[in-house]
Amino acid sequence: MRYNERELLSLARQPAEKAAEIRMSVPKKGSVLKKRLVKLVVNFLFYFRTDEAEPIGALLLEHCRITKEEENVFSISFIEEPERKYCFECASEQQCQEWVEALKRASYEFLRRSLIFYRNEIQKMTGKDPLEQYGISEETRFQLGTHQQ
Amino acid sequence: MKLNERSLAFYATCDSPADNSGFLYKRGERYTAYHRRWFVLKGNMLFYFEERESREPVGVIVLEGCNVELCESAEDFAFAIRFGGTKSRTYVLAAESQAAMESWVKSLSRASFDYMRLVVRELERQLEEMRRGLARGCGGSRESPSSWKPKPSGLARSPEQLPALPAVLPKENGCAVWDNVVGAEQRADSSGCGGHGEEGSPQPPPLPPRRRVSDGEAVAQSPSTFCRLHELYSRDVAQLRQHWLQKQRGPQP
Numbered sequence: 001m002r003y004n005e006r007e008l009l010s011l012a013r014q015p016a017e018k019a020a021e022i023r024m025s026v027p028k029k030g031s032v033l034k035k036r037l038v039k040l041v042v043n044f045l046f047y048f049r050t051d052e053a054e055p056i057g058a059l060l061l062e063h064c065r066i067t068k069e070e071e072n073v074f075s076i077s078f079i080e081e082p083e084r085k086y087c088f089e090c091a092s093e094q095q096c097q098e099w100v101e102a103l104k105r106a107s108y109e110f111l112r113r114s115l116i117f118y119r120n121e122i123q124k125m126t127g128k129d130p131l132e133q134y135g136i137s138e139e140t141r142f143q144l145g146t147h148q149q
Numbered sequence: 150m151k152l153n154e155r156s157l158a159f160y161a162t163c164d165s166p167a168d169n170s171g172f173l174y175k176r177g178e179r180y181t182a183y184h185r186r187w188f189v190l191k192g193n194m195l196f197y198f199e200e201r202e203s204r205e206p207v208g209v210i211v212l213e214g215c216n217v218e219l220c221e222s223a224e225d226f227a228f229a230i231r232f233g234g235t236k237s238r239t240y241v242l243a244a245e246s247q248a249a250m251e252s253w254v255k256s257l258s259r260a261s262f263d264y265m266r267l268v269v270r271e272l273e274r275q276l277e278e279m280r281r282g283l284a285r286g287c288g289g290s291r292e293s294p295s296s297w298k299p300k301p302s303g304l305a306r307s308p309e310q311l312p313a314l315p316a317v318l319p320k321e322n323g324c325a326v327w328d329n330v331v332g333a334e335q336r337a338d339s340s341g342c343g344g345h346g347e348e349g350s351p352q353p354p355p356l357p358p359r360r361r362v363s364d365g366e367a368v369a370q371s372p373s374t375f376c377r378l379h380e381l382y383s384r385d386v387a388q389l390r391q392h393w394l395q396k397q398r399g400p401q402p
Contacts (some may be wrong), residue, residue, distance in 0.1 A: 001152070001154050001157060001206055001207070001208055001209060001211070001212065002156065002204070002207060002208030003152060003209045004209075004227050004232070004238065005209050006209055006232075006237060006238065007211055007213065007214065007215070007232050007234075007235065008150065008152075008211055009150065010213070010214065010216065010232075010234055011211070011213050012150075012332075014293055017250075041187070042193070042213055042261075042262035042263065043262055054150065055150055056150065056151060057150055057151035057152065057153075058150060058151070058152055058153075059153045059156075060152070060153060060156065060160065062156075062191075062192065062194075063159065063160055063163070063165070073176060078153065078155075078156040078157070078159065079159075080156065080159040080163075081155065086369070090150055097245065098176065107163075108192035108193055108262055108265065109192065111262065111265045111266060111269055112192075112265065114269050114273075115268060115269045115272060118269065118272035118273055118275075119272060119274055122272060122275055122276055122279070124275075125232070125279055125339065126279070127390070130272055130275055131226070131268075134268070136186060138257070138266075139255075139259065139285050139360070140166075140169065141168045141256070141259075141260075141265075147177070
């Protein structure tokens with residue numbers, strides 16, 4: 001699949017929501033945990049060799065499942081292939097929990113659901129649609145009906 | 150750089166609703182001919198397929214940090230997705246009608262995660278302000294002045310049951326620039342969705358000045374003291390209420 005690699009690389013260089021050195025393994029036969037710099041930027045998780053400026057890879061965090069595994073470990077898998085897991089071994093249980101929380105909220109879809117929720121709440125409290133002032137009330141992406149899963 | 154392509158393809162083709170879809174002409178990379186492709190916009194990802202029925206996208210354009218603008222082209226209804234930075238590619242697309250072009254420009258210019266986050270943050274802030282307003286006890290403004298009673302500051306009271314937020318959005322940490330506000334705001338404005346700072350939602354009235362209990366004044370020791378207090382408070386409230394009502398009416402034409 002073609003993609004705009006240059007822009008994605010540029011995204012990888014931006015300030016991260018969260019970044020840390022974490023041991024990680026990919027879902028490939030014989031894969032072992034290796035220390036990587038893992039960086040969350042918008043809904044992408046980039047992973048780098050610790051001394052390199054360009055990421056080895058990127059995971060788009062949509063339709064994925066973040067699972068707390070054993071102590072200090074969490075995994076990312078995608079709903080169409082739940083057995084293929086990217087595993088992450090953190091330095092501590094706390095770090096592990098923080099990443100799990102952050103990654104669960106990292107998707108565009110989560111953001112959308114939050115927006116719809118807040119919009120609804122404000123509308124209930126004030127009787128007004130808060131998106132009207134931005135002129136975006138009619139946008140498909142903000143509609144309650146279309147995006148319930 | 151590896152990408153989780155299989156998951157991307159799944160995301161593109163699964164039945165989660167698209168934010169926009171339709172045929173667009175895409176100009177080739179080296180100023181070659183336009184190719185008609187089926188485009189599907191989901192979130193900040195613009196996928197394109199060879200055919201509408203194709204099982205897998207030919208490619209995807211990640212829509213972060215881009216501007217969407219109309220452009221000069223021999224082709225009618227053309228617009229461009231332009232990225233910053235040197236050597237960045239500009240994607241030139243053309244719709245099949247004016248309406249389609251406008252619809253695409255609108256949906257693409259607001260497709261970024263950054264933009265979405267900006268809007269969510271703003272709504273979150275508004276909601277928080279409203280809750281604080283409730284907690285300060287501005288419910289009293291609805292009652293007539295004579296029945297108003299002084300209430301303690303919001304901190305001491307438990308506000309009415311407020312709806313629970315979904316798991317709260319990530320906290321700002323030391324290395325996060327959550328807002329990326331400068332860039333994001335500029336982009337948002339340039340695509341024409343201004344209109345910030347309108348006096349739309351009503352502000353709760355300000356808290357009346359508190360009487361200090363230590364003055365001894367608040368202790369109703371006799372009917373006359375109580376009446377005096379009652380008078381004082383009701384005058385305050387009547388004034389504040391007037392002021393607040395005037396402000397409410399103010400911005401309206």
